[in-house]
Amino acid sequence: MQQLTEIRWHARAGQGAVTAAKLVADTALELDQYIQAMPEYGPERMGAPIQAFTRLSAAPIEIHCNIEDPNVVVVLDESLLPIVDVARGLTADGTIIVNTCKTPEEIRRELGIDHGHVATVDASGISLATLKRDIPNTPMIGALAKVTGLFTLEQVADHLRKSFGKKFTAEVVDANVESVTRAYREVAAA
Protein backbone atom coordinates (compact mmCIF):
# COMPACT_ATOMS: atom_id res chain seq x y z
CA MET A 1 0.00 0.00 0.00
CA GLN A 2 1.18 3.49 -0.79
CA GLN A 3 1.93 5.84 2.08
CA LEU A 4 -1.49 7.51 2.18
CA THR A 5 -4.71 6.65 0.34
CA GLU A 6 -7.48 9.22 0.53
CA ILE A 7 -11.02 8.15 -0.33
CA ARG A 8 -13.90 10.60 -0.69
CA TRP A 9 -17.46 9.28 -0.62
CA HIS A 10 -20.34 11.12 -2.26
CA ALA A 11 -23.87 9.99 -1.51
CA ARG A 12 -27.27 11.06 -0.36
CA ALA A 13 -27.95 10.83 3.36
CA GLY A 14 -29.43 7.42 4.12
CA GLN A 15 -27.49 5.44 1.51
CA GLY A 16 -24.90 4.22 3.99
CA ALA A 17 -21.83 6.21 2.91
CA VAL A 18 -20.80 6.86 6.50
CA THR A 19 -21.06 3.16 7.31
CA ALA A 20 -19.07 2.35 4.18
CA ALA A 21 -16.36 4.87 5.09
CA LYS A 22 -16.10 3.19 8.49
CA LEU A 23 -16.23 -0.37 7.13
CA VAL A 24 -13.33 0.32 4.79
CA ALA A 25 -11.34 1.86 7.66
CA ASP A 26 -12.09 -1.11 9.93
CA THR A 27 -11.09 -3.57 7.21
CA ALA A 28 -7.78 -1.73 6.81
CA LEU A 29 -7.24 -1.69 10.59
CA GLU A 30 -7.38 -5.49 10.57
CA LEU A 31 -4.50 -5.37 8.09
CA ASP A 32 -2.63 -3.22 10.62
CA GLN A 33 -3.10 -0.01 8.64
CA TYR A 34 -3.56 3.41 10.19
CA ILE A 35 -7.00 4.78 9.46
CA GLN A 36 -9.35 7.74 9.68
CA ALA A 37 -13.05 7.75 8.82
CA MET A 38 -15.37 10.69 9.16
CA PRO A 39 -18.45 12.20 7.64
CA GLU A 40 -18.67 15.89 6.93
CA TYR A 41 -21.27 16.76 9.56
CA GLY A 42 -23.90 19.20 8.48
CA PRO A 43 -27.63 19.66 8.78
CA GLU A 44 -28.36 16.22 7.28
CA ARG A 45 -31.77 15.13 6.23
CA MET A 46 -32.62 12.02 4.26
CA GLY A 47 -31.70 12.43 0.61
CA ALA A 48 -29.45 15.48 0.97
CA PRO A 49 -26.02 15.30 -0.71
CA ILE A 50 -23.33 14.36 1.81
CA GLN A 51 -19.61 13.63 1.82
CA ALA A 52 -17.65 11.19 3.92
CA PHE A 53 -13.94 10.50 4.04
CA THR A 54 -11.60 7.57 4.66
CA ARG A 55 -7.83 7.76 4.98
CA LEU A 56 -5.65 4.65 4.98
CA SER A 57 -1.92 4.57 5.50
CA ALA A 58 0.95 2.34 6.45
CA ALA A 59 2.19 5.16 8.71
CA PRO A 60 0.33 7.18 11.38
CA ILE A 61 -2.01 9.80 9.88
CA GLU A 62 -1.61 13.26 11.39
CA ILE A 63 -3.73 15.53 9.20
CA HIS A 64 -7.25 16.46 10.25
CA CYS A 65 -9.16 18.09 7.40
CA ASN A 66 -11.51 17.22 4.59
CA ILE A 67 -10.07 15.37 1.60
CA GLU A 68 -9.48 17.86 -1.23
CA ASP A 69 -7.31 15.73 -3.53
CA PRO A 70 -8.64 12.18 -3.30
CA ASN A 71 -6.92 9.13 -4.76
CA VAL A 72 -10.30 7.47 -4.91
CA VAL A 73 -13.81 8.90 -5.24
CA VAL A 74 -16.82 6.67 -4.65
CA VAL A 75 -20.20 7.94 -5.83
CA LEU A 76 -23.16 6.03 -4.39
CA ASP A 77 -25.82 7.98 -6.29
CA GLU A 78 -25.40 8.96 -9.92
CA SER A 79 -28.07 11.68 -9.63
CA LEU A 80 -25.35 13.68 -7.85
CA LEU A 81 -23.21 13.92 -10.98
CA PRO A 82 -24.93 17.03 -12.43
CA ILE A 83 -25.12 18.84 -9.06
CA VAL A 84 -21.90 17.99 -7.19
CA ASP A 85 -18.40 18.27 -8.64
CA VAL A 86 -17.52 14.76 -7.51
CA ALA A 87 -14.25 14.63 -9.50
CA ARG A 88 -12.93 17.79 -7.79
CA GLY A 89 -9.25 17.38 -6.95
CA LEU A 90 -9.02 13.77 -8.18
CA THR A 91 -5.32 12.93 -8.44
CA ALA A 92 -3.79 12.32 -11.90
CA ASP A 93 -3.81 8.55 -11.50
CA GLY A 94 -6.85 8.54 -9.20
CA THR A 95 -9.95 6.42 -9.59
CA ILE A 96 -13.60 7.38 -9.53
CA ILE A 97 -16.18 4.64 -9.03
CA VAL A 98 -19.83 5.35 -9.76
CA ASN A 99 -22.96 3.38 -8.94
CA THR A 100 -24.67 3.35 -12.36
CA CYS A 101 -25.85 1.17 -15.23
CA LYS A 102 -23.80 3.28 -17.64
CA THR A 103 -20.36 2.37 -18.99
CA PRO A 104 -17.14 3.96 -17.69
CA GLU A 105 -16.78 5.79 -21.03
CA GLU A 106 -20.23 7.35 -20.71
CA ILE A 107 -19.52 8.47 -17.13
CA ARG A 108 -16.13 9.87 -18.12
CA ARG A 109 -17.86 12.02 -20.74
CA GLU A 110 -20.46 13.17 -18.20
CA LEU A 111 -17.75 14.09 -15.72
CA GLY A 112 -15.74 15.82 -18.42
CA ILE A 113 -12.40 14.57 -17.12
CA ASP A 114 -9.53 13.22 -19.18
CA HIS A 115 -7.32 12.00 -16.36
CA GLY A 116 -7.51 9.16 -13.88
CA HIS A 117 -9.54 5.98 -14.09
CA VAL A 118 -13.30 5.65 -14.21
CA ALA A 119 -15.12 2.53 -13.03
CA THR A 120 -18.82 1.75 -12.95
CA VAL A 121 -20.95 -0.86 -11.28
CA ASP A 122 -24.72 -1.28 -10.93
CA ALA A 123 -24.53 -1.37 -7.13
CA SER A 124 -28.20 -0.44 -6.74
CA GLY A 125 -29.23 -3.28 -9.06
CA ILE A 126 -27.02 -5.72 -7.15
CA SER A 127 -28.38 -4.46 -3.85
CA LEU A 128 -32.00 -4.85 -5.03
CA ALA A 129 -31.25 -8.39 -6.20
CA THR A 130 -29.42 -9.52 -3.06
CA LEU A 131 -30.73 -7.36 -0.19
CA LYS A 132 -34.11 -6.60 -1.80
CA ARG A 133 -33.45 -2.96 -0.99
CA ASP A 134 -31.45 -0.17 -2.62
CA ILE A 135 -28.59 0.18 -0.12
CA PRO A 136 -25.59 0.46 -2.43
CA ASN A 137 -22.90 0.94 0.21
CA THR A 138 -21.61 -2.62 0.64
CA PRO A 139 -21.48 -3.50 -3.06
CA MET A 140 -19.51 -0.29 -3.64
CA ILE A 141 -16.89 -1.60 -1.17
CA GLY A 142 -16.60 -4.73 -3.31
CA ALA A 143 -16.07 -2.58 -6.40
CA LEU A 144 -13.56 -0.41 -4.50
CA ALA A 145 -11.56 -3.46 -3.44
CA LYS A 146 -11.38 -4.78 -7.00
CA VAL A 147 -10.54 -1.52 -8.75
CA THR A 148 -7.99 -0.20 -6.24
CA GLY A 149 -6.49 -3.48 -5.09
CA LEU A 150 -6.59 -2.14 -1.53
CA PHE A 151 -8.19 -5.37 -0.27
CA THR A 152 -8.86 -8.87 -1.50
CA LEU A 153 -12.45 -10.02 -1.78
CA GLU A 154 -11.83 -12.39 1.15
CA GLN A 155 -10.59 -9.57 3.37
CA VAL A 156 -13.73 -7.51 2.70
CA ALA A 157 -16.05 -10.49 3.14
CA ASP A 158 -14.32 -11.60 6.35
CA HIS A 159 -14.63 -8.19 7.93
CA LEU A 160 -18.25 -7.85 6.82
CA ARG A 161 -19.11 -11.18 8.44
CA LYS A 162 -17.36 -10.15 11.64
CA SER A 163 -18.84 -6.65 11.78
CA PHE A 164 -22.38 -7.28 10.51
CA GLY A 165 -22.49 -10.64 12.28
CA LYS A 166 -22.83 -8.79 15.60
CA LYS A 167 -25.85 -6.77 14.47
CA PHE A 168 -27.76 -8.63 11.76
CA THR A 169 -29.23 -12.04 10.98
CA ALA A 170 -27.20 -14.62 9.07
CA GLU A 171 -29.50 -14.02 6.10
CA VAL A 172 -28.69 -10.29 5.96
CA VAL A 173 -24.97 -10.94 6.42
CA ASP A 174 -24.97 -13.51 3.60
CA ALA A 175 -26.88 -11.13 1.31
CA ASN A 176 -24.29 -8.42 1.97
CA VAL A 177 -21.40 -10.76 1.28
CA GLU A 178 -23.16 -11.82 -1.92
CA SER A 179 -23.60 -8.19 -3.01
CA VAL A 180 -19.93 -7.42 -2.31
CA THR A 181 -18.88 -10.49 -4.28
CA ARG A 182 -21.07 -9.63 -7.26
CA ALA A 183 -19.86 -6.02 -7.36
CA TYR A 184 -16.25 -7.22 -7.11
CA ARG A 185 -16.83 -9.38 -10.19
CA GLU A 186 -19.06 -7.04 -12.17
CA VAL A 187 -17.33 -3.67 -11.81
CA ALA A 188 -16.12 -2.34 -15.17
CA ALA A 189 -13.11 -0.04 -15.41
CA ALA A 190 -11.64 2.11 -18.15
Added chain:
Amino acid sequence: MPEQKTIAATGNIFVAEAMRQCAPDVMAAYPITPQTTIVEEYAKFVAQGKVHTEYVTVESEHSAMSACVGASAAGARVMTATSSQGLALMWEELHIASGMRLPIVMANANRALSAPINIHCDHSDVMGARDTGWVILFAETAQEAYDNTIVACRVAEDPDVLLPVMTCLDGFITTHSIDRGQTIDDETVKAFVGERKPDYALLDTANPVSHGSFAGLGGPFFEFKRSQRDAIDRSKPVVERVGAEWSKIVGRPFGLIETWGLEDADVAVVVIGSSAGNARHVARQLRAEGGTKAAVVKIRCFRPFPAAELAAALKGMKAVAVLDRAESFGAEGGPLFLETRSALYDLERRVPVVNYIYGLGGADVKLELMRRVYSDLSDIASGAAAAEGLRYLGAR
Protein backbone atom coordinates in the same frame (compact mmCIF):
# COMPACT_ATOMS: atom_id res chain seq x y z
CA MET B 1 5.01 -3.24 29.37
CA PRO B 2 1.31 -4.08 29.87
CA GLU B 3 -0.65 -5.35 26.89
CA GLN B 4 -2.39 -2.68 24.82
CA LYS B 5 -5.29 -3.21 22.47
CA THR B 6 -5.40 -1.45 19.10
CA ILE B 7 -8.89 -0.26 18.23
CA ALA B 8 -10.66 2.05 15.77
CA ALA B 9 -13.08 4.38 17.53
CA THR B 10 -14.15 7.99 17.78
CA GLY B 11 -12.47 10.35 20.23
CA ASN B 12 -15.61 10.37 22.37
CA ILE B 13 -15.58 6.59 22.67
CA PHE B 14 -11.91 6.74 23.71
CA VAL B 15 -12.81 9.30 26.40
CA ALA B 16 -15.77 7.26 27.69
CA GLU B 17 -13.53 4.19 27.85
CA ALA B 18 -10.86 6.08 29.83
CA MET B 19 -13.54 7.33 32.22
CA ARG B 20 -14.87 3.81 32.72
CA GLN B 21 -11.36 2.67 33.57
CA CYS B 22 -10.90 5.54 36.07
CA ALA B 23 -14.18 4.37 37.67
CA PRO B 24 -15.72 7.59 39.01
CA ASP B 25 -18.21 7.21 41.87
CA VAL B 26 -20.51 9.82 40.38
CA MET B 27 -21.21 11.16 36.92
CA ALA B 28 -23.73 13.97 36.56
CA ALA B 29 -24.26 14.91 32.96
CA TYR B 30 -26.43 16.63 30.42
CA PRO B 31 -26.12 15.87 26.70
CA ILE B 32 -24.94 18.42 24.13
CA THR B 33 -23.54 17.97 20.63
CA PRO B 34 -20.74 17.02 19.98
CA GLN B 35 -20.13 15.71 23.47
CA THR B 36 -23.25 13.57 23.81
CA THR B 37 -21.75 10.26 22.77
CA ILE B 38 -19.37 10.40 25.75
CA VAL B 39 -22.12 10.46 28.38
CA GLU B 40 -24.33 8.21 26.24
CA GLU B 41 -21.62 5.56 26.07
CA TYR B 42 -21.02 5.96 29.79
CA ALA B 43 -24.75 5.54 30.49
CA LYS B 44 -24.49 2.20 28.66
CA PHE B 45 -21.64 1.13 30.95
CA VAL B 46 -23.88 1.94 33.92
CA ALA B 47 -26.87 0.09 32.43
CA GLN B 48 -24.68 -2.94 31.67
CA GLY B 49 -23.35 -2.97 35.22
CA LYS B 50 -19.77 -2.44 34.03
CA VAL B 51 -19.23 0.39 36.51
CA HIS B 52 -20.42 1.17 40.04
CA THR B 53 -20.96 4.85 39.14
CA GLU B 54 -24.01 6.73 40.41
CA TYR B 55 -25.24 8.31 37.17
CA VAL B 56 -27.20 11.48 37.78
CA THR B 57 -29.30 12.74 34.89
CA VAL B 58 -29.93 16.43 35.39
CA GLU B 59 -32.00 19.08 33.66
CA SER B 60 -29.16 21.38 32.57
CA GLU B 61 -25.39 21.84 32.60
CA HIS B 62 -25.80 24.30 35.46
CA SER B 63 -27.25 21.43 37.46
CA ALA B 64 -24.72 18.94 36.10
CA MET B 65 -21.79 20.89 37.51
CA SER B 66 -23.71 21.69 40.72
CA ALA B 67 -24.25 17.96 41.28
CA CYS B 68 -20.57 17.33 40.50
CA VAL B 69 -19.58 19.96 43.08
CA GLY B 70 -21.77 18.40 45.76
CA ALA B 71 -20.63 14.87 45.05
CA SER B 72 -16.96 15.83 44.91
CA ALA B 73 -17.21 17.73 48.22
CA ALA B 74 -18.84 14.63 49.69
CA GLY B 75 -15.62 12.78 48.82
CA ALA B 76 -16.51 11.02 45.58
CA ARG B 77 -14.45 10.73 42.41
CA VAL B 78 -16.53 12.71 39.93
CA MET B 79 -16.48 13.08 36.16
CA THR B 80 -18.65 14.72 33.52
CA ALA B 81 -18.51 16.08 29.98
CA THR B 82 -19.87 19.10 28.17
CA SER B 83 -19.43 21.44 25.23
CA SER B 84 -20.04 24.99 24.04
CA GLN B 85 -23.31 26.45 25.41
CA GLY B 86 -23.23 23.76 28.08
CA LEU B 87 -19.85 24.92 29.33
CA ALA B 88 -21.10 28.49 29.19
CA LEU B 89 -24.09 27.57 31.34
CA MET B 90 -21.70 26.06 33.92
CA TRP B 91 -19.86 29.36 34.33
CA GLU B 92 -20.80 29.91 38.01
CA GLU B 93 -20.01 26.37 39.06
CA LEU B 94 -16.68 26.27 37.22
CA HIS B 95 -15.43 28.89 39.67
CA ILE B 96 -17.08 27.13 42.60
CA ALA B 97 -15.47 23.80 41.69
CA SER B 98 -11.97 25.30 41.58
CA GLY B 99 -12.60 27.59 44.57
CA MET B 100 -13.71 24.63 46.67
CA ARG B 101 -10.63 22.79 45.41
CA LEU B 102 -12.64 19.87 44.03
CA PRO B 103 -10.81 17.39 41.79
CA ILE B 104 -13.58 17.00 39.19
CA VAL B 105 -12.55 15.77 35.73
CA MET B 106 -14.57 17.08 32.81
CA ALA B 107 -14.20 16.44 29.09
CA ASN B 108 -15.04 19.36 26.84
CA ALA B 109 -15.83 18.84 23.17
CA ASN B 110 -14.55 22.13 21.79
CA ARG B 111 -17.35 23.86 19.92
CA ALA B 112 -18.24 27.38 18.84
CA LEU B 113 -20.55 29.56 20.91
CA SER B 114 -23.71 31.12 19.48
CA ALA B 115 -24.63 33.43 17.77
CA PRO B 116 -24.89 32.62 14.91
CA ILE B 117 -25.77 29.03 15.83
CA ASN B 118 -23.01 26.59 14.99
CA ILE B 119 -22.26 23.12 16.32
CA HIS B 120 -18.73 22.77 14.96
CA CYS B 121 -15.23 23.04 16.34
CA ASP B 122 -13.47 26.05 17.67
CA HIS B 123 -11.99 26.92 21.03
CA SER B 124 -14.29 29.82 22.01
CA ASP B 125 -15.98 27.77 24.72
CA VAL B 126 -12.88 26.63 26.59
CA MET B 127 -10.98 29.89 26.06
CA GLY B 128 -13.87 31.67 27.78
CA ALA B 129 -13.25 29.38 30.76
CA ARG B 130 -9.48 29.85 30.86
CA ASP B 131 -9.54 32.03 33.98
CA THR B 132 -11.88 29.83 36.01
CA GLY B 133 -9.05 28.12 37.90
CA TRP B 134 -9.26 24.77 36.13
CA VAL B 135 -6.25 22.89 34.85
CA ILE B 136 -6.81 22.66 31.07
CA LEU B 137 -5.40 19.93 28.83
CA PHE B 138 -5.90 19.69 25.06
CA ALA B 139 -5.80 16.60 22.83
CA GLU B 140 -4.63 16.52 19.24
CA THR B 141 -5.97 13.01 18.59
CA ALA B 142 -8.42 10.48 20.01
CA GLN B 143 -5.41 8.74 21.55
CA GLU B 144 -4.34 11.88 23.38
CA ALA B 145 -7.92 12.42 24.55
CA TYR B 146 -7.77 8.94 26.12
CA ASP B 147 -4.36 9.54 27.71
CA ASN B 148 -5.29 13.03 28.94
CA THR B 149 -8.38 11.72 30.73
CA ILE B 150 -6.37 9.22 32.75
CA VAL B 151 -3.58 11.69 33.51
CA ALA B 152 -6.22 14.29 34.49
CA CYS B 153 -7.69 11.98 37.10
CA ARG B 154 -4.34 11.63 38.88
CA VAL B 155 -3.42 15.32 38.55
CA ALA B 156 -6.77 16.54 39.90
CA GLU B 157 -6.59 14.34 43.00
CA ASP B 158 -2.89 14.92 43.69
CA PRO B 159 -2.64 16.33 47.26
CA ASP B 160 -0.41 19.14 45.91
CA VAL B 161 -3.06 20.15 43.40
CA LEU B 162 -6.72 19.39 44.32
CA LEU B 163 -8.14 21.28 41.39
CA PRO B 164 -10.65 20.40 38.69
CA VAL B 165 -9.21 19.44 35.30
CA MET B 166 -10.79 20.00 31.91
CA THR B 167 -9.66 17.72 29.10
CA CYS B 168 -10.51 19.22 25.74
CA LEU B 169 -10.86 17.57 22.36
CA ASP B 170 -11.90 19.16 19.08
CA GLY B 171 -15.60 18.88 18.32
CA PHE B 172 -16.40 16.49 15.45
CA ILE B 173 -12.80 16.52 14.17
CA THR B 174 -11.66 14.48 17.17
CA THR B 175 -14.92 13.63 18.93
CA HIS B 176 -16.62 12.02 15.91
CA SER B 177 -13.86 10.88 13.53
CA ILE B 178 -12.89 7.27 13.75
CA ASP B 179 -9.22 7.07 14.56
CA ARG B 180 -6.80 4.30 15.38
CA GLY B 181 -5.47 4.17 18.90
CA GLN B 182 -4.65 1.96 21.83
CA THR B 183 -6.35 1.25 25.12
CA ILE B 184 -4.68 -0.48 28.01
CA ASP B 185 -6.07 -3.05 30.43
CA ASP B 186 -8.36 -1.95 33.28
CA GLU B 187 -5.99 -3.13 36.01
CA THR B 188 -3.15 -0.91 34.79
CA VAL B 189 -5.39 2.18 34.79
CA LYS B 190 -6.87 1.25 38.17
CA ALA B 191 -3.41 0.94 39.68
CA PHE B 192 -2.28 4.16 38.01
CA VAL B 193 -5.14 6.37 39.20
CA GLY B 194 -5.55 4.68 42.60
CA GLU B 195 -8.43 5.62 44.86
CA ARG B 196 -9.51 9.09 45.80
CA LYS B 197 -8.58 9.77 49.42
CA PRO B 198 -10.20 13.07 50.38
CA ASP B 199 -8.83 14.86 53.45
CA TYR B 200 -12.06 16.71 54.19
CA ALA B 201 -15.00 14.72 52.86
CA LEU B 202 -18.42 16.09 53.75
CA LEU B 203 -19.63 12.53 54.26
CA ASP B 204 -16.92 11.87 56.82
CA THR B 205 -19.35 12.54 59.68
CA ALA B 206 -16.79 11.64 62.32
CA ASN B 207 -14.83 14.72 61.26
CA PRO B 208 -17.40 17.36 60.38
CA VAL B 209 -16.25 20.28 58.20
CA SER B 210 -17.80 23.12 56.21
CA HIS B 211 -17.14 23.62 52.51
CA GLY B 212 -17.59 26.76 50.45
CA SER B 213 -18.37 28.96 53.42
CA PHE B 214 -18.47 32.74 53.56
CA ALA B 215 -15.10 34.51 53.48
CA GLY B 216 -16.10 38.15 53.76
CA LEU B 217 -14.58 41.53 53.20
CA GLY B 218 -10.96 41.43 52.05
CA GLY B 219 -8.56 39.33 54.11
CA PRO B 220 -9.52 35.65 54.11
CA PHE B 221 -10.99 35.71 50.60
CA PHE B 222 -7.90 37.40 49.22
CA GLU B 223 -5.61 34.91 50.97
CA PHE B 224 -7.71 32.07 49.72
CA LYS B 225 -7.40 33.18 46.11
CA ARG B 226 -3.66 33.53 46.57
CA SER B 227 -3.53 29.90 47.75
CA GLN B 228 -5.52 28.89 44.68
CA ARG B 229 -2.87 30.52 42.48
CA ASP B 230 -0.19 28.59 44.36
CA ALA B 231 -2.13 25.37 43.77
CA ILE B 232 -2.37 25.79 40.01
CA ASP B 233 1.31 26.81 39.86
CA ARG B 234 2.13 23.62 41.78
CA SER B 235 0.07 21.60 39.29
CA LYS B 236 2.63 22.24 36.54
CA PRO B 237 5.32 19.85 37.81
CA VAL B 238 2.56 17.41 38.75
CA VAL B 239 1.18 17.37 35.18
CA GLU B 240 4.73 16.81 33.97
CA ARG B 241 5.48 14.07 36.49
CA VAL B 242 2.20 12.19 36.09
CA GLY B 243 2.37 12.60 32.31
CA ALA B 244 5.91 11.21 32.26
CA GLU B 245 4.83 8.27 34.40
CA TRP B 246 1.93 7.49 32.04
CA SER B 247 4.19 7.98 29.04
CA LYS B 248 6.52 5.32 30.41
CA ILE B 249 3.66 2.83 30.78
CA VAL B 250 2.09 3.35 27.35
CA GLY B 251 5.15 4.36 25.33
CA ARG B 252 3.63 7.57 23.99
CA PRO B 253 4.95 11.11 24.57
CA PHE B 254 3.35 13.46 27.07
CA GLY B 255 4.58 17.00 27.56
CA LEU B 256 3.22 20.39 28.59
CA ILE B 257 4.29 21.37 25.11
CA GLU B 258 5.31 19.01 22.31
CA THR B 259 7.78 20.21 19.73
CA TRP B 260 8.68 19.04 16.25
CA GLY B 261 11.64 20.08 14.09
CA LEU B 262 12.93 22.60 16.62
CA GLU B 263 16.63 21.79 16.30
CA ASP B 264 17.38 23.57 13.02
CA ALA B 265 14.21 25.61 12.45
CA ASP B 266 14.16 29.26 11.44
CA VAL B 267 10.46 29.78 12.02
CA ALA B 268 7.78 28.13 14.15
CA VAL B 269 4.05 27.66 14.39
CA VAL B 270 2.36 27.51 17.82
CA VAL B 271 -0.92 25.63 17.75
CA ILE B 272 -3.44 23.79 19.94
CA GLY B 273 -5.47 20.66 19.21
CA SER B 274 -6.21 18.69 16.06
CA SER B 275 -4.63 21.22 13.67
CA ALA B 276 -1.16 20.54 15.07
CA GLY B 277 -0.90 17.52 12.77
CA ASN B 278 -1.79 19.65 9.74
CA ALA B 279 0.97 22.08 10.73
CA ARG B 280 3.54 19.28 11.08
CA HIS B 281 2.45 17.63 7.83
CA VAL B 282 2.98 20.80 5.82
CA ALA B 283 6.24 21.63 7.65
CA ARG B 284 7.50 18.17 6.68
CA GLN B 285 6.47 18.72 3.04
CA LEU B 286 8.25 22.08 2.92
CA ARG B 287 11.45 20.56 4.27
CA ALA B 288 11.25 17.76 1.69
CA GLU B 289 10.86 20.40 -1.02
CA GLY B 290 13.96 22.21 0.28
CA GLY B 291 11.83 25.12 1.48
CA THR B 292 11.29 26.77 4.85
CA LYS B 293 12.75 25.02 7.87
CA ALA B 294 9.85 25.25 10.26
CA ALA B 295 9.13 23.88 13.71
CA VAL B 296 5.75 23.14 15.23
CA VAL B 297 5.07 23.71 18.91
CA LYS B 298 1.88 22.16 20.21
CA ILE B 299 0.40 23.26 23.52
CA ARG B 300 -0.97 20.24 25.37
CA CYS B 301 -1.35 21.90 28.76
CA PHE B 302 -2.88 25.37 28.48
CA ARG B 303 -3.49 25.95 32.19
CA PRO B 304 -1.12 26.25 33.90
CA PHE B 305 0.40 28.01 30.89
CA PRO B 306 3.84 26.64 29.95
CA ALA B 307 5.38 30.10 29.45
CA ALA B 308 8.98 29.22 30.34
CA GLU B 309 8.91 26.08 28.19
CA LEU B 310 7.51 28.06 25.28
CA ALA B 311 10.13 30.81 25.60
CA ALA B 312 12.91 28.21 25.68
CA ALA B 313 11.51 26.51 22.56
CA LEU B 314 10.95 29.69 20.53
CA LYS B 315 14.07 31.58 21.55
CA GLY B 316 16.13 32.41 18.46
CA MET B 317 13.28 31.94 15.95
CA LYS B 318 13.26 34.50 13.13
CA ALA B 319 9.46 34.49 13.07
CA VAL B 320 6.68 32.77 14.97
CA ALA B 321 3.01 32.33 14.00
CA VAL B 322 0.45 31.73 16.73
CA LEU B 323 -2.72 30.01 15.56
CA ASP B 324 -5.84 30.82 17.56
CA ARG B 325 -9.09 28.93 17.10
CA ALA B 326 -10.89 31.55 19.22
CA GLU B 327 -11.33 35.30 19.22
CA SER B 328 -10.66 37.66 22.08
CA PHE B 329 -12.70 40.52 20.68
CA GLY B 330 -11.10 43.89 21.17
CA ALA B 331 -7.79 42.45 22.38
CA GLU B 332 -4.61 42.59 20.32
CA GLY B 333 -5.15 39.04 19.16
CA GLY B 334 -6.45 35.64 20.17
CA PRO B 335 -5.90 34.20 23.67
CA LEU B 336 -2.97 31.96 22.71
CA PHE B 337 -1.26 34.85 20.93
CA LEU B 338 -1.57 37.11 23.97
CA GLU B 339 -0.08 34.48 26.26
CA THR B 340 2.65 33.46 23.83
CA ARG B 341 3.82 36.97 23.11
CA SER B 342 3.86 37.69 26.82
CA ALA B 343 5.91 34.54 27.43
CA LEU B 344 8.50 35.79 24.94
CA TYR B 345 8.74 39.31 26.39
CA ASP B 346 11.65 38.58 28.71
CA LEU B 347 13.85 37.06 26.01
CA GLU B 348 16.95 39.11 25.27
CA ARG B 349 16.37 39.04 21.54
CA ARG B 350 12.94 40.03 20.34
CA VAL B 351 11.10 37.30 18.41
CA PRO B 352 8.62 38.60 15.81
CA VAL B 353 5.21 37.04 16.46
CA VAL B 354 2.23 37.13 14.16
CA ASN B 355 -1.30 35.99 14.97
CA TYR B 356 -3.81 34.05 12.86
CA ILE B 357 -7.41 33.41 13.81
CA TYR B 358 -8.43 30.21 12.02
CA GLY B 359 -11.08 27.51 11.80
CA LEU B 360 -13.88 29.28 13.65
CA GLY B 361 -17.15 27.34 13.64
CA GLY B 362 -15.45 24.31 12.13
CA ALA B 363 -14.02 26.06 9.04
CA ASP B 364 -11.85 23.38 7.43
CA VAL B 365 -8.13 23.78 8.16
CA LYS B 366 -6.96 23.04 4.65
CA LEU B 367 -3.32 22.25 4.06
CA GLU B 368 -3.04 25.13 1.56
CA LEU B 369 -3.98 27.52 4.39
CA MET B 370 -1.21 26.07 6.51
CA ARG B 371 1.16 26.61 3.55
CA ARG B 372 0.18 30.27 3.50
CA VAL B 373 1.21 30.62 7.15
CA TYR B 374 4.68 29.21 6.43
CA SER B 375 5.01 31.40 3.35
CA ASP B 376 4.19 34.48 5.45
CA LEU B 377 6.66 33.35 8.13
CA SER B 378 9.34 32.97 5.50
CA ASP B 379 8.70 36.57 4.33
CA ILE B 380 8.85 37.87 7.89
CA ALA B 381 12.05 35.92 8.61
CA SER B 382 13.74 37.32 5.51
CA GLY B 383 12.65 40.87 6.32
CA ALA B 384 10.39 41.09 3.26
CA ALA B 385 7.29 41.56 5.43
CA ALA B 386 6.48 42.84 8.88
CA ALA B 387 4.98 40.77 11.69
CA GLU B 388 1.94 42.91 12.14
CA GLY B 389 -1.80 42.82 11.95
CA LEU B 390 -4.28 40.21 13.07
CA ARG B 391 -4.84 37.80 10.20
CA TYR B 392 -7.98 35.77 9.54
CA LEU B 393 -6.78 32.57 7.91
CA GLY B 394 -9.00 31.57 5.02
CA ALA B 395 -11.91 33.88 5.87
CA ARG B 396 -13.55 35.38 2.80
